[in-house]
Amino acid sequence: MEKAREYLGLMTKESETASRLAVRPHHSAGDGPYENFILRGIRVDRVEPGFVSCTFKVPPRLTDASGNLSAGAIASLVDDVGEASVHDEDLPLKVSVDMSISILSTAKANDELEITSRALGQKGGYSGTVILFKNKVTGELIAEGRHSLYGKIPSKI
Known part of the structure; x- marks a missing residue:
């Protein structure tokens, strides 16, 4: 601690104040304000290995100035739902490597x-997924996302 004080040039009073700071533990994925903002209201209907199906009623908070589901919200959902289809409970969350999204139509606030999300395959720690957004009433395809992720693979030793 003394070396840190010297390096940072902290006075004793400042150092004591800093040592009393309460440091909150690191949050696990899915419990932060960002996840609550995007994922609030999503209902998971079915989960199988390599497949996730959800229902999502578009909240007004995720619409753009034209009243359509925003491209940023679609990208966030591609990221989260895509990861869910390749998630392995025994391994850390995978990180996004690449994402491609085709927005084919619009969804308005309160559209269901x-x-x-379907896993396309896996090679080592690299996984690929495809995510489809459809209007539940009309069946119209709203967006298609392709999402590749990478995560640690279990050791064979």
Whole structure:
């Protein structure tokens, strides 16, 4: 601690104040304000290995100035739902490597969407997914996302 004080040039009073700071533990994925903002209201309908199906009623808070589901919200959902289809409980969360999204139509506030994610395959720690957004009433395809992720693979030793 003394070396840190010397390096930072902290006075004793400042150092004592800093040592009394309460440091909150690191949050696990899914419990922060960002996840609550985007994922609030999503209902998971079915989960199987390599497949996730959700229902999502578009909240007004996720619409753009034109009243359509924003591209940023779609990208966030591609990231979260895509990861869910390749998640392994025994391994850390995978990180996004690449994402491609085709927005084919619009969804308005209060439209009910069906979001499905399917794992396309895995090679080592690299996984690929495809995520489809469909209007639940009309069946119209709203967006298609392709999402690749990477995560640690278990050791064979």
